[in-house]
Amino acid sequence: MFGRRTQTASHGSARPVSIAKRTPKGKISIIGTGGGGEPSTIMLIQFITTGGTIDKIYHDAKSDYEVGDPQVIGLLQEAHATFEYELVSLFRKDSLDLTEADRSEIVAAAEDTKAGRIVITHGTDTMVETAERLRGISGKVIVLTGSLAPARFKASDAEFNLGMAVAAVQCLDPGVYIAMNGHVFTAGSVIKNRTENRFERVGP
DSSP states (O other), X not given: OOOOOEEEOTTSOEEEOOEEEEOTTSOEEEEEOSSSSOOOTTTXXXXXXXXXXXXXXXXXXXXXXXEOSOSHHHHHHHTTOOSOEEEEEEEEEOGGGOOHHHHHHHHHHHHHOSOSEEEEEOOSTTHHHHHHHHTTOOSOEEEEEOOSSOTTSSSOSHHHHHHHHHHXXXXXXXXXXXXXXXXXXXXXXXXXXXXXXXXXXXXX
């Protein structure tokens, strides 16, 4: 586990830096604080990363890729986000490769955190299925998001979607939601239209 560090910005104020600690299972847990103190569970946002396009690294024009490190921390730092958060990286998988056991682990992570506000980054192809599995959790606001183009790409929707998810998780009532394409969908009333490559509301 690494100790807490701060960097001093050019104007002389202390700017918090993420702290990383390795969990018993080898997963990475990162803590960030906008105010420089220990995170408070009252307004704490828990990020859970699972991989997906948002974290993909493409190696050549033939679409050879791997799922890389979580991009959430970099995006938050670039946005100068000052809210308190923790991040746990569960997987680095394409969502089509997620198993039911993986989804059970996502559910367990969401249940176990003391935070009442959770943002999960996830591949878009099976985001709806994972949202359905999370609907059994009560008393927490859970927002899933991702991107249709990797965060490392200049023309990516990752920053927009993550920002929307962060805003939504602070404003919504307890429940499970998907934040994509400029909309916030309630789990159970959304599908991914793979032909149009977008999320759409279904039902009444």
